[in-house]
Every structure is written in C-alpha cells, then in structure tokens.
Amino acid sequence: GKDSMKIIHCADLHLDSKLESNLPKSKSDERKAEVTLAFRRMTEFAVSNGVSVIIIAGDLFDSDRIRKTTKEFVLGEIRRLPDITFLYLPGNHDRGVQLIESCDLPQNFKVFGKTWTGFEFDNVVITGVELTDDNCRHIYGSLRLDIDRFNIVTLHGQLGVECKTDAVNRKLLSEKPIDYLALGHYHSFESGKIGKTTWCYCGCLEGRGFDEAGDKGFVLLDVAEDNSFTYEFIKNSRRDIVRVECDVSGLEDTSEILKQIEEAVETLKPDSMVKLILKGDVGADASIDTELFKKYLEDRFWFSKFSDETRLKLCAEDYVNDISLKGEFIRRVMASDLPEALRDRVIQCGLAALSGREVL
Numbered sequence: 356g357k358d359s360m361k362i363i364h365c366a367d368l369h370l371d372s373k374l375e376s377n378l379p380k381s382k383s384d385e386r387k388a389e390v391t392l393a394f395r396r397m398t399e400f401a402v403s404n405g406v407s408v409i410i411i412a413g414d415l416f417d418s419d420r421i422r423k424t425t426k427e428f429v430l431g432e433i434r435r436l437p438d439i440t441f442l443y444l445p446g447n448h449d450r451g452v453q454l455i456e457s458c459d460l461p462q463n464f465k466v467f468g469k470t471w472t473g474f475e476f477d478n479v480v481i482t483g484v485e486l487t488d489d490n491c492r493h494i495y496g497s498l499r500l501d502i503d504r505f506n507i508v509t510l511h512g513q514l515g516v517e518c519k520t521d522a523v524n525r526k527l528l529s530e531k532p533i534d535y536l537a538l539g540h541y542h543s544f545e546s547g548k549i550g551k552t553t554w555c556y557c558g559c560l561e562g563r564g565f566d567e568a569g570d571k572g573f574v575l576l577d578v579a580e581d582n583s584f585t586y587e588f589i590k591n592s593r594r595d596i597v598r599v600e601c602d603v604s605g606l607e608d609t610s611e612i613l614k615q616i617e618e619a620v621e622t623l624k625p626d627s628m629v630k631l632i633l634k635g636d637v638g639a640d641a642s643i644d645t646e647l648f649k650k651y652l653e654d655r656f657w658f659s660k661f662s663d664e665t666r667l668k669l670c671a672e673d674y675v676n677d678i679s680l681k682g683e684f685i686r687r688v689m690a691s692d693l694p695e696a697l698r699d700r701v702i703q704c705g706l707a708a709l710s711g712r713e714v715l
Contacts, residue, residue, distance in 0.1 A: 359580065360479055361405055365397060365573035366412035366511070366539025367446070367559040370429065371421045377564035382658055386563075389593045391425055393560035397573055397591055398432055401439055404575070408476060409439055412483075412539030412557070413446025413511030434461040442467065442474055444483045446511040446539055467509065471498055479578055483509035483537075492518045495527035502532045505582045509537040514554060525549050534584065535576060542567050544574070544588045555586065562596040565630040565660065569596070594657065595627040603665060604635030609644045616648055620655070630660040636668035667699040681709055 370391055374383040401409060415429070433441050444467045465474060467483035469490055474481045480501065484494055495518075500506045508531070512523040523538060529549050536554035542562070546555040557574040559567065572591035578584040601619040603612045616631060623629060631652055637643065645663050652659035677685075688702050 358405075360407060360476060360578045362479070362481075362507070362576040362578065363397065363401055363406050363409045363573050364412060364509075364535075364537040364555065364557045364576060364586075365409065365560060366537075366557050367414045367542055368394060368411070369414055369417040369559065369563065370394070371425050372417040372563050374563055378658060386561075390561045390563070391428060393591060393593060394429060395432055396593070397560060398436060398439070400589065400591070402436065406575070407439060408474075408481065409441050410481060410483075410507070410509055410537050411441065411443045412509050412537050413444050414539060415443060415446075430459075430461060430464070433464050437461075437463050439463060440465065440474070440476075442481055442483070442509070444509050444511055444539065445485045470494075478580060478582060479505045479507065481507045481509065481537075486510065486512060486520045486523075488520055491520050491522075495524060498528075498531055500532050505535075505578050505584065506531075506533050507535045507537055507576075508533045509539075511539040513540060514538060514556075525554070528552070534582065535586070537574075542571075543569060544572070546586075553586070557588070561592050561594070562628075565596060565598055565628070567596060568598045568630075571596075595624060597623055597627055598630045598632065599623075600632045600634050602635040603633055603637065604668075605638075606635075607638060607641050609642065609647055612643060613648065613651060616651065620652070623656070625655060626657045628658045629656045630662065632662045633665050635665050637665045638668050667702055681706065684709070 368390070371387065372390065374386050378386055398409070400406075441464045443464065467485055469485050469487055471482055471484045471494070482498070482500065484490070486494065498508070508528070510523045512519070512521045514523050514525050516524060516526050518524050521540065528536065529552070533552045536552055538554060538556045541556040542559045544556065544558040546553060548554070555574055557572070559571050560573065562568060562571050570590045570592065572589045574586050575589050576584060576586045599619050601616055603615055606612050606615065612633070620629060620631065629652060631648070633648070645661065649661045652661055684705050685702060688698055688705070691698065693701065
C-alpha cells in the first residue's frame with residue numbers, strides 16, 4: 356500500500372508583531388526576526404519528515420502593517436518548496452488577504468475563501484472557511500462532507516456555542532463527520548473531543564511575551580489509508596518563555612532569597628525569557644535588596660523581568676507593648692482603614708524611612 360499522509364497544522368504566527376510592549380527595541384528586533392525564522396524551522400521539519408501539506412489556520416501576519424521584506428520572505432520560502440501545499444486560512448488579525456494578493460502568489464499556496472473551500476489529497480479532504488460578519492451565522496448549515504473520506508475542517512476562533520467572526524460553534528459542528536478540527540486563535544496547544552471529532556489548537560510557533568509562556572510549536576498529523584490517524588505536538592520554539600513563582604516566606608535577607616531564586620531558575624536555559632515573581636510573607640525586619648535580584652536575572656538570561664509580590668507579615672500583637680516610634684507607627688497604620696495592600700506598602704516605606712533605608 357501507499358504511505359500515510361503527513362500534514363502540519365500550524366497557526367497564529369503573527370509575523371511582524373511589534374513585540375515592543377515586552378521588550379526593549381534591540382531585543383524586539385532580534386525577536387521579530389526569530390519569529391519569522393520559526394516559519395523556516397517548521398518548513399525544514401516538513402521537508403525532512405515527508406510532510407506534504409501545511410495548514411496555516413489563521414493569523415499568519417499580526418496586522419496589515421507588514422513589511423514587504425517579511426511578506427516576500429514567507430512567499431519565497433513557500434515557492435522554494437513546490438512539493439508541499441500550503442493552505443492558508445485568514446484569521447481575525449489578517450483579514451486583509453489583500454496583503455498578499457498584490458504579490459505574485461506561488462502555485463502551491465492556496466487560500467480558503469469566504470465560502471467553504473475544500474482541497475482533496477487522496478483519501479483526505481481539507482475544508483475551511485474564513486469567518487466574516489456576513490457568513491458567521493449561517494455558514495455551518497452549508498458544510499457538506501463525504502463520510503467515506505478523512506475530513507479535516509479548519510476554522511479560526513474561540514471554540515464555544517456562539518456564532519461570531521472570532522468564534523467557532525461546536526454545537527453546530529457536532530453533527531458533521533469531521534475527523535480532525537484544525538483550529539487557530541488560541542496561542543497554546545490544546546486538544547479534545549466533540550463526539551467522534553478530535554479538535555486541536557496547535558498554539559503559536561513562538562511566544563511573544565510572558566502571557567504566552569510554555570512550549571510552542573505545531574501539530575504533526577499522520578493519516579493512514581484506512582482513515583486511522585495519529586497527531587502529536589512538535590515543539591518548535593527557538594527560546595523558552597518561562598514564568599517562575601518563587602516563594603520566599605520566612606526568609607530574612609537578600610542572600611537567602613538569592614539562593615532560593617537561584618534554585619528556582621537553575622534548570623532554565625540561558626537564552627530563555629524569564630519572568631520571576633517573588634511570592635510569600637516577609638517579616639517587617641527583612642532586609643531585601645531587590646535591585647540585586649534584577650541584576651542577577653539580567654546577567655543570567657537573554658531577557659528577564661522581576662516582580663516583587665511578597666506580602667508583609669505583620670502581627671499587630673507583636674507591637675502592642677512596643678514603646679518605640681516604630682511600634683507606635685505600626686499600631687496606627689494597622690488600626691487604620693486603609694486597604695491591606697496599601698497598608699503593607701505604607702508600613703514598608705515607614706520602616707525603611709525609620710531605619711534610614713532608602714524608600715523605593
């Protein structure tokens with residue numbers, strides 16, 4: 356018999372995303388290039404693993420403000436691989452397919468339209484539609500699928516029970532003979548079942564900020580002639596983006612806390628983007644130099660952010676009989692009706708001022 360068919364399902368590449376809300380300019384330019392190169396890393400995987408179709412389930416570009424060089428690079432990469440068919444579904448960020456219509460499009464680059472468009476490959480049929488304000492309510496009724504084929508349906512939006520341009524109605528799809536529902540829009544890998552249908556968000560190829568932490572990549576589908584199939588997530592990201600919470604409850608000084616931070620990040624690669632969040636309850640007398648932690652992380656990783664979310668551990672009883680200025684100050688603030696977080700901050704600043712430490 357013939358070999359099985361291998362298909363890549365990717366989405367949400369968001370090429371030419373600004374990235375400047377997370378990163379300084381020098382780093383955001385470097386990261387922008389990495390996000391674009393992620394496309395090439397995926398196509399190289401496709402070539403060496405015998406993939407014949409790549410589905411891009413929306414948001415190839417981040418907006419219609421895309422550099423000509425990026426556009427030409429992507430189309431050039433596609434043109435360079437005539438044996439792979441690229442099926443492109445415009446998403447809510449790149450509604451302007453006119454972005455690319457002005458270009459000379461490669462033969463192996465096909466676009467799903469605003470009505471159901473199906474592409475056939477032996478026993479596999481890949482059908483998709485770009486959701487718009489005009490079609491999003493009635494489009495489900497017109498989906499026709501051949502029950503004997505292996506049916507992949509591709510859509511871009513949030514899986515739920517609504518009919519909107521950025522929503523996919525799972526109730527209206529549940530009656531259809533869909534084997535694999537290739538979704539885009541949600542930036543992390545996630546999959547599940549609706550009846551006999553396997554649905555899957557492949558996530559983005561590269562995270563763009565700390566709200567997109569974790570492994571990123573694409574999904575590799577392998578469909579056999581008898582319509583049985585497997586799928587797996589393939590990690591593709593160039594850099595790890597990691598959020599680390601570090602509990603420093605009960606620790607009293609900078610050195611102890613630094614040791615704790617060191618242990619929390621010791622397994623992370625130096626070229627990662629790391630956000631470290633300090634958590635826990637810290638005593639009023641703790642002497643903590645947060646600048647030192649920032650510097651430690653900065654020297655250790657490609658990019659880092661540090662956030663101190665520790666709470667002040669104070670017990671009013673401890674200060675009932677304290678006849679110092681400090682005791683009087685703490686009693687007064689504790690008795691006030693300030694919200695807790697603000698009370699902590701006032702006491703921290705007051706204690707710092709009383710002990711001659713700099714107030715940050």
